[in-house]
Amino acid sequence: MKARVHVSLKSGVLDPQGEAIRHALGTLGFEGVEGVRQGKLIELELAQTDPAAAEAEVKKMCEALLANPVIESYKIEIA
Amino acid sequence: MKARVHVSLKSGVLDPQGEAIRHALGTLGFEGVEGVRQGKLIELELAQTDPAAAEAEVKKMCEALLANPVIESYKIEIA
Numbered sequence: 001m002k003a004r005v006h007v008s009l010k011s012g013v014l015d016p017q018g019e020a021i022r023h024a025l026g027t028l029g030f031e032g033v034e035g036v037r038q039g040k041l042i043e044l045e046l047a048q049t050d051p052a053a054a055e056a057e058v059k060k061m062c063e064a065l066l067a068n069p070v071i072e073s074y075k076i077e078i079a
Numbered sequence: 080m081k082a083r084v085h086v087s088l089k090s091g092v093l094d095p096q097g098e099a100i101r102h103a104l105g106t107l108g109f110e111g112v113e114g115v116r117q118g119k120l121i122e123l124e125l126a127q128t129d130p131a132a133a134e135a136e137v138k139k140m141c142e143a144l145l146a147n148p149v150i151e152s153y154k155i156e157i158a
Contacts, residue, residue, distance in 0.1 A: 006120055021121065021144070028143050030136065032126030041085055041118040042100065047111030057109065064107050065100070 001046045003058045004077040007067045008039030042066055051078045080125045082137045083156040086146045087118030121145055130157045 009015050018036040025033045044061075048054040058076050067074040088094050097115040104112045123140075127133040137155050146153040 008120065008122070018121075024144055025140055028140075030140055030143075032136075033123060033140075034126055035122075035124035037122040039120040039122070041087065041120040042097075043087070043114075043116040043118070044112060045114035047113055057111075061104055061107075061109055061112075064109075065103055 001048055001051070001054050002079040003044045003046055003054055004079065005042040005044070005058060005062060005066055006039060006075040006077070007042065007062075007072050008074075009037060010071055010073050013071045039072075040066075054078050080127055080130070080133050081158040082123040082125055082133055083158065084121040084123070084137060084141060084145055085118060085154040085156070086121065086141075086151050087153075088116060089150055089152050092150045118151075119145075133157050 015037050017038045021038060022033055022036040044058065046054050046057070048057060055076055055078050062074045062076070063069065094116050096117045100117060101112055101115040104115070123137060125133050125136070127136060134155055134157050141153045141155070142148065
């Protein structure tokens with residue numbers, strides 16, 4: 001079973017990487033880029049075959065390692 | 080207009096970050112994690128209001144900066 005976790009910075013948290021990308025795009029001549037936020041996309045291949053159990057397990061993984069609950073939020077997709 | 084770009088390593092390309100996550104999850108006692116791939120999720124706030132023009136522009140941004148065409152593939156979502 002495949003799970004995808006989208007980890008992104010909570011709104012209000014400064015995103016230096018996003019700012020660096022926005023600045024670089026401007027330097028390359030791309031206009032009209034008002035904001036850039038960069039997050040992580042983690043794809044997990046799991047032996048678990050039950051979707052509900054897989055989601056619960058991935059949630060624990062997020063809390064334990066994949067996301068920093070202080071500054072990041074995450075979304076889990078089970079495919 | 081909001082655009083989301085999913086940048087991930089092409090299959091076959093070694094993913095040391097993914098391997099490190101997989102190893103760490105195992106150390107934390109999470110079993111049954113057969114594979115982990117980590118990619119980037121870039122969210123862009125664009126002044127452009129036409130979806131087709133926005134997609135074309137973001138594609139150019141991907142080719143110029145956001146993705147490394149040698150080892151990465153990307154998917155664009157216009158919202």
